[in-house]
Amino acid sequence: MRLPNFHASGFTFRFPSIAATPKSFLALILSLACTLSLGVDLPGVAATPSAKDKKQKPDPALKGLPITELSADEAILHALNRLAYGPRPGDIERVRQLSLAKWIDQQLNPNSIEDKAVEARLQDYPTLRMSTAKLIAEYPQPKQAEKQALRQARAQTQQEQRRSDAGAAASSAAQETQSSQTQSGGSDAQAATSTADSPQQSEADNPDKPAPMKEPAMEPDAAAKGARRRDALGGDPNNIPRALGEDSKRPRRIVAELAVAKITRAIYSERQLQQVMDDFWFNHFNVFAGKGEDRYYLTSYERDVIQPHALGKFKDLVTATAKSPAMLFYLDNFLSADPRAAQRQAMERAMRQQARYGRFGRPWPPRPRVNPQQGAKKNERGLNENYGRELMELHTLGVEGGYTQKDVTEVARSFTGWTLEKPRQYADFKFDDRLHDPDPKIVLGKKIHAGGMKDGEQVIDLLAHHPSTAKFISTKLARRFVSDNPPPALVNRMAETFQSSDGDIRAVMKTMIWSPEFWSREAYRAKIKTPFELVVSSARALGTDVDTSLPLVQWVGRIGEPLYQCQPPTGYSDKAEAWVNTGALLNRLNFSLALAGNKMRGARTDATSLLGVNASAEPKAALDRAVQVFLGGQAAPATVETLQKQLDNPQVLQAKLDDARKQVDLGVIAGLVLGAPEFQRR
Amino acid sequence: MVGLSAMPAFLQRAVAATPMPNKKQLVVLFQRGAADGLNIVVPFGESNYYRMRPSIAIPQPKRGGRGSGSVLANPELNGDAAIDLAGFFGLHPSLAPLVPLFHKNQLAIVHAAGSPDLTRSHFDAQDFMESGTPGLKSTEDGWLNRALEAVPEENASPFRAVAMGPNLPRMLHGSSPAIALPDLRQFKVMAQAPGMGQVVEGGFEAMYAQTVDKALQGTGTETFEAIDLLRKADPAKYRPENGAQYPTSRLGQSLQQIGQLLKADIGVEVLFVDCGGWDNHVNEGGVQGQLSNLLRDLGQSLAAFHQDLGDRMENIVFVTMSEFGRTAKENGNRGTDHGHANCMFVMGGDVRGGQVYGKWPGLNDHQLNEGRDLALTTDFRSVLGEILTKHIGVADLKPVFPSFDNNPRKFPGLIRT
Structure with missing residues (x-):
C-alpha cells in the first residue's frame, strides 16, 4: 500500500x-x-x-x-x-x-x-551496490595485493608444469581457500571486536587487521592523531572523522559502510519492519566480518541473501544462506569434502592417464618433484562438521531439536561438495561433484539419497519443515518481538502457522501480531533495548539529522554490540541479561547525553525546537515535554520527581537568572530523559 | 543529593583505608589466535624441532651464555638465538625482559599444556578454554566467574572482577558480577554541558536508585558505586612506580591500568585482559618478524607490570593462555597452522618460578599429536586449578571445572603453599 x-x-x-x-x-x-x-x-x-x-x-x-x-x-x-x-x-x-x-x-x-x-x-556508500568480485578487486588487502601478485606468478609457473586435469583444479582451489581461511581466525576476531571501540590500537597492533571505524586519511592533524594514539584504550567515539574518506580503498571500508548503512536504514527507512527483520535474520544466520574473506562477502550476503527473504519462506532463507559464500566460508563448509575424494580423484587421474599414454607405450608422465606423501597430505580434505552442526543447532532445529552427533556427521556428508569457486576473486557458489560423498545418508531417520547437490537440498527441505524448526523459529521470533520468555501458547500457535503455511515468515508474524499476548500488559516495555536499538531509537526520538552515522556505529559497539563483529555463530543474545551490565549502562547514559546535547560529530540534534523554544524558560515544563515526547508521557512518578528535584538545583536556577537565552540546557534535560530506565526498554 | 549520602558497605570498608591483608589477586591474559608455543619457549634440545622448522626455528643458545652469567647481565647479547633457561628449553630472544624474572623464581612456564579438545577452530577452542568445559558447548558461564562464586564475598566491590575492554569475555560470564572497563579514565558520567556534571550524575543516580525496574536498579546502583569508587581512586593521577615503563601498545596500556586498579585498593580480585595477532599462518618469522614483535610487546609489558607492582606481586598471580598451539612443522608459507598443545606462563610471588613444568612429550614424528603438533601432557585446568586452590582459596574445584578430575596430587606444583 x-x-x-x-x-x-x-x-x-x-x-x-x-x-x-x-x-x-x-x-x-x-x-x-x-x-x-x-x-x-x-x-x-x-x-x-x-x-x-x-x-x-x-x-x-x-x-x-x-x-x-x-x-x-x-x-x-x-x-x-x-x-x-x-x-x-x-x-x-x-x-x-x-x-x-x-x-x-x-x-x-x-x-x-x-x-x-x-x-x-x-548513495554515499558505493560498496553497498558492488558485487563481491568488484569489492575484492577495488579494496585489496594491502599485503594481499603483493601476495596476490606473487601467487599469480607462482601459479603460472606451476601451471606450466602441471597437467591440466580436473584433479589439479580441485586441489588448487582447496589450497587457495585453505590458506585464505586460516589467515584470519581468532586474532582477526580479537582485533575486530576491540577495534570497534578503540580504532587506534588495532592500527598500531597490526595494520592488516580490519579496523572499520577508522579512517587515517581523514585525520585532522598530526597532533590530534598523536593524542589519540596515546589514548589507546579510550576510543572516544566522537573522535572520528566527519565522513568516510573518499580515498580509502582499504577493505575495512566495506564493513564500515555496511554498518553505517545499517544504522541509516534503521533510523530513516519508512520500511521499519523490514529493517527489524533484516537485523533479526542476519543475527540468526550470523556471519562474523572478522573472519578472513568474509569482509568481502557480507555486502552481498546482507543485500542478496538476507534482505530479499526476510518476510518470505523460511526454507528459501535457509537455502540462500547455505549457498552463500559468506556462510560457506564462515562455517567452513567450503572446505568440507568426502575424505575419500582425494583417493578417488587420484585413481581416476591414473586411469585417464593410462588411457592416454598407456597404449602408445610412452613413459609414465613425470610427477611433480615433491615428496609424494607430503603432497597428498596437503591437498587432502576431509569432512568438516561445522556447518552441519550449526545448521541444525542454530539455524533450524535448535539445540533441543532432537538430533544426534550421528545426524551432524550425516548432514555434513550431505553437504560435501558445496564449496566456493575462486574465493579470492569472485567467490561464487559451486557444487563440486568430485568432493561429494555419493553414498546414502540417514538424517533424523530419513534416508537422503537424492544424489549430488540434491542431497543437501533434501536435507534443507527436511530441516525447514521439521516441527522442531517451527517451534524454534517461532520461539526466537516471539522472544525478539514479545518478551524474553514468551508465552508457550503463543509460540505454539505461531509454530502451527509455520507448519501450515510452509514456513511463511510473514504469516507467522501475523499470527504473533494479531494475538492478545503481543498486546498484553506483561509484554509492554518488557524488552531491554539492545545497544543497536537504543542508539537508533534515541536518534529517532530526537529527530536527529545524521550526516555520517559512523559515531553512532561506534557507540553501538561501545555499548556492547559491535556491528558485524559477533564472532560466534550464535549471534547476539536477545535477552536482557546480555545487555545489562555496569560498563554498558554507563555508556548508555553517556551516549544519551552526547546525542541529546548535540555533541556528536556528524549528527545534528536540536532539542530546543523539539521541546519547544519556550520550554527553556521553565525547566519543569521542559521536563514534562521531554517525558511526553520520549517516554510517551509514561515515566515512573519517582523518575519525574527526582528529575524535577535535580532541576531545582541552585546551579540550574542560577543559570536561569543569568542569561535568559541559555536558561536551561534542553540538551541536558533530553539526555537525562533518554537515559532514564524507562527508555532502556521497548 | 539522593543516593550519595548512603555509602555502600564495601565503600566504607575501602574508605576505612585498611587494605585487605593478604587478599590475593589473579590476572588472566588470553593470547587470542593461537600463539606458537614452540617458538616462544623453544625446545632447542630437540633436533627434530630444527628439521621441522627450516626457516622459522630459533637458533640454539650460544655456548657458555648462561654459565658465564652474561644472559642475566645483558640478555640482548643473545638477540639472535634462544635464551637458555634450563639446558633444554630457551626463551625467544624478544622475551629477554622476562629472563631475570625466571631466574628470580618469579616466573614459571608450563609446556605442552592446553585444552585436551582436538578442535582446530579458534571459535570452539577459545570457547572451551573460557567456559572451562572442553568439548561441551552448552556451558553458559565461564570458569573465572564460577571461581568467584566458589569464594563468595558479601558486599563485594563492583570492581571485584574486571575485564579490560569493551565487552565482558566469555570467561567472566556468569552469576557473579563482573564489569568490562574499556578505559578507567572514561569511567564517569560525561555531562557535555559545563557545570552540569553533578546535576546530571545525581539525576541518573536518583532515577536508577528509585526505579521499580529490578534489573536496571541493581545495575544502576553498581554503576554509580563504581563511578564513585574510581573517582576517589583518581586514576588520572597515576604514575607507574619503580621506574616501570609500559609499552604504549594496547596490551601495555591495559596492564598499566590493571596495575592502577590493583594499587587503588578498591577490592579488585580478578582481572582479565586479552591480546591478538598470534595467528601467523604466513611469514611468522623467527628471531625477527611478526611473532618476534608480538613477543617483544608481551615481554616488555609483563616485565613492566612486575616492576610496577613491586612488593604487591606477593599477592598476585599472572597467568597466560592461548586456545591451542601451532603445528610443529612450518607450513609452505613460512608460517604455522593450527596445532594442539602450547605453553603457559605463570608469574607472581606465590609462584615457584625458574622451572619449566610439565612432562615433555617429545617432538619426534611418532610423538606428535595427529602426526603434526606438540602433544598435550598438562590440562590447562590443572594449572588453573592449582592457582585457584592455593592462591585464591577455592576449596572445591568441581563446580569450577565440572567433569574434570582436578586431584591436587596432579597439580603441576607451581604455586607455593
Whole structure:
C-alpha cells in the first residue's frame, strides 16, 4: 500500500491540530489509502478469528487488533517499539491517523512503502551496490595485493608444469581457500571486536587487521592523531572523522559502510519492519566480518541473501544462506569434502592417464618433484562438521531439536561438495561433484539419497519443515518481538502457522501480531533495548539529522554490540541479561547525553525546537515535554520527581537568572530523559 | 543529593583505608589466535624441532651464555638465538625482559599444556578454554566467574572482577558480577554541558536508585558505586612506580591500568585482559618478524607490570593462555597452522618460578599429536586449578571445572603453599 504523501512528510507533527480533523477528512485519507493500495489484503482483520470475536472496540485507531489491556497511545507506542525502531516525533499521531492495523499491514508489505529518502542517503556508500568480485578487486588487502601478485606468478609457473586435469583444479582451489581461511581466525576476531571501540590500537597492533571505524586519511592533524594514539584504550567515539574518506580503498571500508548503512536504514527507512527483520535474520544466520574473506562477502550476503527473504519462506532463507559464500566460508563448509575424494580423484587421474599414454607405450608422465606423501597430505580434505552442526543447532532445529552427533556427521556428508569457486576473486557458489560423498545418508531417520547437490537440498527441505524448526523459529521470533520468555501458547500457535503455511515468515508474524499476548500488559516495555536499538531509537526520538552515522556505529559497539563483529555463530543474545551490565549502562547514559546535547560529530540534534523554544524558560515544563515526547508521557512518578528535584538545583536556577537565552540546557534535560530506565526498554 | 549520602558497605570498608591483608589477586591474559608455543619457549634440545622448522626455528643458545652469567647481565647479547633457561628449553630472544624474572623464581612456564579438545577452530577452542568445559558447548558461564562464586564475598566491590575492554569475555560470564572497563579514565558520567556534571550524575543516580525496574536498579546502583569508587581512586593521577615503563601498545596500556586498579585498593580480585595477532599462518618469522614483535610487546609489558607492582606481586598471580598451539612443522608459507598443545606462563610471588613444568612429550614424528603438533601432557585446568586452590582459596574445584578430575596430587606444583 502506498503511503499518501502528506503522511510521509511529518504533516501531523507540524500541525498538531490534526487530531481534531473532522471525520470526513479522515475518511478521505483512508479511502485514498485504500485506492492506492496495491491489492494487498488486510490480513489480520480477516485472518484471525480472535480479532473478529472481540466485541470491545476501545478506540477506532485500534480497530481489528486484539488489544484490550493497552490504551491507544500505549498500543501505538508498543507497535512502534517492536515492529519499528521506536517513534520519531509525530509518529504516534501519524499511525493513529492511519489506524494501527493499516500501519502494521503496510509494514508487513514493505515493498508497498515508498522509501526514496533513505535510498538517497545511501548513495554515499558505493560498496553497498558492488558485487563481491568488484569489492575484492577495488579494496585489496594491502599485503594481499603483493601476495596476490606473487601467487599469480607462482601459479603460472606451476601451471606450466602441471597437467591440466580436473584433479589439479580441485586441489588448487582447496589450497587457495585453505590458506585464505586460516589467515584470519581468532586474532582477526580479537582485533575486530576491540577495534570497534578503540580504532587506534588495532592500527598500531597490526595494520592488516580490519579496523572499520577508522579512517587515517581523514585525520585532522598530526597532533590530534598523536593524542589519540596515546589514548589507546579510550576510543572516544566522537573522535572520528566527519565522513568516510573518499580515498580509502582499504577493505575495512566495506564493513564500515555496511554498518553505517545499517544504522541509516534503521533510523530513516519508512520500511521499519523490514529493517527489524533484516537485523533479526542476519543475527540468526550470523556471519562474523572478522573472519578472513568474509569482509568481502557480507555486502552481498546482507543485500542478496538476507534482505530479499526476510518476510518470505523460511526454507528459501535457509537455502540462500547455505549457498552463500559468506556462510560457506564462515562455517567452513567450503572446505568440507568426502575424505575419500582425494583417493578417488587420484585413481581416476591414473586411469585417464593410462588411457592416454598407456597404449602408445610412452613413459609414465613425470610427477611433480615433491615428496609424494607430503603432497597428498596437503591437498587432502576431509569432512568438516561445522556447518552441519550449526545448521541444525542454530539455524533450524535448535539445540533441543532432537538430533544426534550421528545426524551432524550425516548432514555434513550431505553437504560435501558445496564449496566456493575462486574465493579470492569472485567467490561464487559451486557444487563440486568430485568432493561429494555419493553414498546414502540417514538424517533424523530419513534416508537422503537424492544424489549430488540434491542431497543437501533434501536435507534443507527436511530441516525447514521439521516441527522442531517451527517451534524454534517461532520461539526466537516471539522472544525478539514479545518478551524474553514468551508465552508457550503463543509460540505454539505461531509454530502451527509455520507448519501450515510452509514456513511463511510473514504469516507467522501475523499470527504473533494479531494475538492478545503481543498486546498484553506483561509484554509492554518488557524488552531491554539492545545497544543497536537504543542508539537508533534515541536518534529517532530526537529527530536527529545524521550526516555520517559512523559515531553512532561506534557507540553501538561501545555499548556492547559491535556491528558485524559477533564472532560466534550464535549471534547476539536477545535477552536482557546480555545487555545489562555496569560498563554498558554507563555508556548508555553517556551516549544519551552526547546525542541529546548535540555533541556528536556528524549528527545534528536540536532539542530546543523539539521541546519547544519556550520550554527553556521553565525547566519543569521542559521536563514534562521531554517525558511526553520520549517516554510517551509514561515515566515512573519517582523518575519525574527526582528529575524535577535535580532541576531545582541552585546551579540550574542560577543559570536561569543569568542569561535568559541559555536558561536551561534542553540538551541536558533530553539526555537525562533518554537515559532514564524507562527508555532502556521497548 | 539522593543516593550519595548512603555509602555502600564495601565503600566504607575501602574508605576505612585498611587494605585487605593478604587478599590475593589473579590476572588472566588470553593470547587470542593461537600463539606458537614452540617458538616462544623453544625446545632447542630437540633436533627434530630444527628439521621441522627450516626457516622459522630459533637458533640454539650460544655456548657458555648462561654459565658465564652474561644472559642475566645483558640478555640482548643473545638477540639472535634462544635464551637458555634450563639446558633444554630457551626463551625467544624478544622475551629477554622476562629472563631475570625466571631466574628470580618469579616466573614459571608450563609446556605442552592446553585444552585436551582436538578442535582446530579458534571459535570452539577459545570457547572451551573460557567456559572451562572442553568439548561441551552448552556451558553458559565461564570458569573465572564460577571461581568467584566458589569464594563468595558479601558486599563485594563492583570492581571485584574486571575485564579490560569493551565487552565482558566469555570467561567472566556468569552469576557473579563482573564489569568490562574499556578505559578507567572514561569511567564517569560525561555531562557535555559545563557545570552540569553533578546535576546530571545525581539525576541518573536518583532515577536508577528509585526505579521499580529490578534489573536496571541493581545495575544502576553498581554503576554509580563504581563511578564513585574510581573517582576517589583518581586514576588520572597515576604514575607507574619503580621506574616501570609500559609499552604504549594496547596490551601495555591495559596492564598499566590493571596495575592502577590493583594499587587503588578498591577490592579488585580478578582481572582479565586479552591480546591478538598470534595467528601467523604466513611469514611468522623467527628471531625477527611478526611473532618476534608480538613477543617483544608481551615481554616488555609483563616485565613492566612486575616492576610496577613491586612488593604487591606477593599477592598476585599472572597467568597466560592461548586456545591451542601451532603445528610443529612450518607450513609452505613460512608460517604455522593450527596445532594442539602450547605453553603457559605463570608469574607472581606465590609462584615457584625458574622451572619449566610439565612432562615433555617429545617432538619426534611418532610423538606428535595427529602426526603434526606438540602433544598435550598438562590440562590447562590443572594449572588453573592449582592457582585457584592455593592462591585464591577455592576449596572445591568441581563446580569450577565440572567433569574434570582436578586431584591436587596432579597439580603441576607451581604455586607455593
